[in-house]
Amino acid sequence: MADREFVVEADGGSRGNPGPAGYGAVVVDAATGQTLAEAAEYLGVATNNVAEYRGLLAGLRAARELDPDATVHVRMDSKLVVEQMSGRWKIKHPDMKPLAAEAARVFPPGRVTYEWIPRASNKHADRLANEAMDAGARGEQWSPSASTAELDAGAAADGRVVRAGRGRGEPGVAPAGDVPEAGGEGSGAGAAVGERLARAAGTAARTAPGAGASASAADVTGTEATGTADATATVDATVLEASADADVRAAKTVASPGWGPPDMGAPATFVLLRHGETPLTPQKRFSGSGGSDPALSSVGREQAEKVAASLARRGTIQAIVASPLARTRETAGIVAARLGLEVTVEEGLRETDFGAWEGLTFGEVRERHPDDLNAWLSSPDAEPTGGGESFAATGARVAATRDKLVAAYAGRTVLLVSHVTPIKTFVRLALGAPPESLFRMELSAASLSAVAYYADGGASVRLFNDTSHLR
Incomplete structure (x- = not known):
């Protein structure tokens, strides 16, 4: 019939x-x-x-x-x-x-x-x-x-x-x-x-397969070649939602351990902390994994203490994983001492290697290596001068690290202490955003972001560039 x-x-x-x-x-x-x-x-x-x-x-x-x-x-x-x-x-x-x-x-x-x-x-x-x-x-x-x-x-x-x-x-x-x-x-x-x-029969709202647009994310404005390059705008505590029901989940505490919709199971929640300031941060200099690996400045250590106090009040962090670089291990150590946790070092969380651009400002790179910089801004496969790491390579590394950590910390809330490019890449991948979105996100020193990962492979971005604990 x-x-x-x-x-x-x-x-x-x-x-x-x-x-x-x-x-x-x-x-x-x-x-x-x-x-x-x-x-x-x-x-x-x-x-x-x-x-x-x-x-x-x-x-x-x-x-x-x-x-x-x-x-x-x-x-x-x-x-x-x-x-x-x-x-x-x-x-x-x-x-x-x-x-x-x-x-x-x-x-x-x-x-x-x-x-x-x-x-x-x-x-x-x-x-x-x-x-x-x-x-x-x-x-x-x-x-x-x-x-x-x-x-x-x-x-x-x-x-x-x-x-x-x-x-x-x-x-x-x-x-x-x-x-x-x-x-x-x-x-x-x-x-x-x-x-x-x-x-x-006469009232159900029916949606044909493929109809409608993907769930929208809050607008993020600003330009930033990397976390240390010139930026024109700052986004404070912006909540980015990756799915239609993220409003409900976001109403819960941002990093609430083990909470999730009953049909998805308990998520692995990554609270993403950018390390505190180093002497290079206020000068907006490229500071990756191929340079001098600076330690935190006095301001950076104070920021880390404030992050630690804020996370201690929330009481949600169950484990801490950090990049192997000095500034992230120092930040993680300050937080871990306050929370009574150990720090696990994960190589995949390190910052991008910026090659010959390490220690330079964005303006200095434009003056010295204009063609390489333009290529880098145009293609995720382009490498910084001197054999640095492309954004495509960083993205593959971060994706593999994400999968490894999601499997290891299913149902738990974990603090990942990392850098600008890896953290923005976590967010980009969770949102399914194109590589050029990395240049449209500002990530402040000692800021917090959060992404929850569910058993089906889906992700929900809960928080982005929260610096309220530093005020």
């Missing part, structure tokens, strides 16, 4: 994230509210996000089995899956990409729309997912039982209903007469789905 419309509600869960996982999905006739199909499966050990995507796939496949020409409206309580499948959030995690691509191929483009619903409105699919996990705990795969909702055989166009629960989640087809009658709370679940669909 070409004009037929289905609603798919799906859910997935993991008891441990990763841990024993399962999914559930239900297909409902949008016009009548009648339940047409159920699917559930125990997956073994997996993450919440994998289980949610597998539930989506099972629901879409069950809908296609009923009518490959139908249109489908997916309703899920996973903000992550809804936003990624709608095209508003990027999919970065390697486990998510193939699942999302597979889901997008079940129906032709434009035939599936997505809507986020509260968890309380997704009880049918949630129940199926828990039944699947319970079955797995018993060493079994999920199968229809008296606890599941009744499926109305007459609702299916061809007189059959779809059930799934074994193998890879592909829907199986059983004669309607083989479906057991419902009992207990299961029968109410089917009715609740119908009532929700009837109410939602």
